[in-house]
Amino acid sequence: MPRVTELNVNGQNRAVDVEGERTLLSVLRDDLDLTGSKYGCGEGQCGACTVLLDGVATRSCITTVGSIGHRKVATIESLGHDGHLHPLQQAFLDAGGMQCAYCTSGMIMSAYSLLQKKPSPSESEIIRSMNGNICRCGTYQRILTAIKAGARAMQGAAQ
Numbered sequence: 001m002p003r004v005t006e007l008n009v010n011g012q013n014r015a016v017d018v019e020g021e022r023t024l025l026s027v028l029r030d031d032l033d034l035t036g037s038k039y040g041c042g043e044g045q046c047g048a049c050t051v052l053l054d055g056v057a058t059r060s061c062i063t064t065v066g067s068i069g070h071r072k073v074a075t076i077e078s079l080g081h082d083g084h085l086h087p088l089q090q091a092f093l094d095a096g097g098m099q100c101a102y103c104t105s106g107m108i109m110s111a112y113s114l115l116q117k118k119p120s121p122s123e124s125e126i127i128r129s130m131n132g133n134i135c136r137c138g139t140y141q142r143i144l145t146a147i148k149a150g151a152r153a154m155q156g157a158a159q
C-alpha cells in the first residue's frame, strides 16, 4: 500500500508521511498528537477509538490510513470550540456519563454521528445505535441519560 502524505483531519489538511498500512488511530495519536481517541481492544470490538469518516462513525483501530482517500476525518478534538465544550460533551459531564472515561470519546463520537442523522432518537434507537460501544465501568444508564440530554441541547443550540 502506498505511503500517505496528507489527511484531512478536523477541517484541516494535515501533512503526514506514513505507510498506508498504518491504522488511522495510530497516526492520529502518534503522528498528529490527537490523543482523544483511545486504543481499547484494537480489534474493532469496543468503540473506544471511534472517529467520524465523512460523518460516519468508524473504528479507527481497524481503518488503515491508505483506505481513507479524500474522506474527512473528525475526532473528539473537533467538537468543542473556543474553550467551550460541545453541548453533547457538556451533557456527558452534567450526567456523570463516565467513571474512568476511557470509553467516553468513542461514546460521544458514536452518539454525535447518530444525532447528526437523527436529532431526536427514541431510547431504543439510541441503545441500538450505541450497541457496539462498550463501557467496562458499566456506566450505561448515565450514558443514555447524557445522550438524551445532549440531543435536547443540540436541538436547542440549532434553533
Ligand code: FES
Binding pocket: 038, 039, 040, 041, 042, 043, 044, 045, 046, 047, 048, 049, 050, 059, 060, 061, 062
Ligand atoms: S480500540 Fe478500536 S474498537 Fe476497540
Ligand code: FES
Binding pocket: 097, 098, 099, 100, 101, 102, 103, 104, 134, 135, 136, 137, 138, 139
Ligand atoms: S467509563 Fe470506564 S470504560 Fe466507560
